[in-house]
Amino acid sequence: MTAVATMPETRGKLTEGAALAPLVWFKSGGAAEWLFEPRDIDDLQQFLRDLDPAIAVWPLGLGSNLIIRDGGIRGVVIRLGKAFAGIDADEMTLRCGAGAPGISAASKARDHGIAGMEFLRGIPGTIGGAVRMNAGAYGREVCDILESADVILRNGDLVTIPLAEMGYSYRHSALPEGAIVVGATFKGDAGDPAIIGAEMKRIGDEREASQPLRSKTGGSTFKNPDGHKAWQLVDEAGCRGLQIGQAQVSEKHCNFLLNLGGATSAEIEALGNEVRKRVKENSGVELHWEIQRVGEEA
The missing domain is CATH 3.90.78.10 (UDP-N-acetylenolpyruvoylglucosamine reductase, C-terminal domain)
Known part of the structure; x- marks a missing residue:
């Protein structure tokens, strides 16, 4: 295990030997050497600046789309909580924290008459994971709506990366190792909330009928x-x-x-x-x- 002395001070929650199986959909897998739940963006930045660069970091969202092997994860698993789950809408723009679930982003867009984001209803994880892997469903993917992503690099620097520099392809981005998405700005089109809601309901009903969601x-x-x-x-x-x-x-x-x-x-x-x-x-x-x-x- 990493020596306790190597772990930086933090305002967030830092747990040694944290079980990860309860945090992922499969409910299997080993523990994290360390699990860090930062208080806010500043806390995360300072932690990464102070953390030994040789120690790997790995972001964890809602734990969908993920197998954690039985031997667990060495280094620090970083889990973004409620402080990273805010969503704001302004005209046809949606600004989401990386910890926000896809369904919450879709619902906010619907409430503000922003069309084009209905497919997020079918994304089971967080916005951070969706942005990193260019998640998609029902004919659309993140690259169709992303304007930019806010990312904290492994050295603690906060940068905004425009769509053109994300290096997107099918279910892939070119974000560097150890980079953690903390927010995203999406752009949609004007739409009728009732029509948007109906499409979201169709997506939800189709998922329920065709996928083993309660397993x-x-x-x-x-x-x-x-x-x-x-x-x-x-x-x-x-x-x-x-x-x-x-x-x-x-x-x-x-x-x-x-x-x-x-x-x-x-x-x-x-x-x-x-x-x-x-x-x-x-x-x-x-x-x-x-x-x-x-x-x-x-």
């Missing part, structure tokens, strides 16, 4: 390869319901993996890799993980 899952497991739907490739490879230990491919939606109760992260990841192998053998198409896998093996 221990991580969201969409694999990226859609060019010209293909990941779920269909998984289904055609005979993987619907496939199980390793307590990890299972969802019967309801083949691009979701489930923790049936006591699955280890190793079982979940092994199941995903077995699915990838079978899809490649069946179709010749290679599936790439959309779910992030982080941390150490047990």
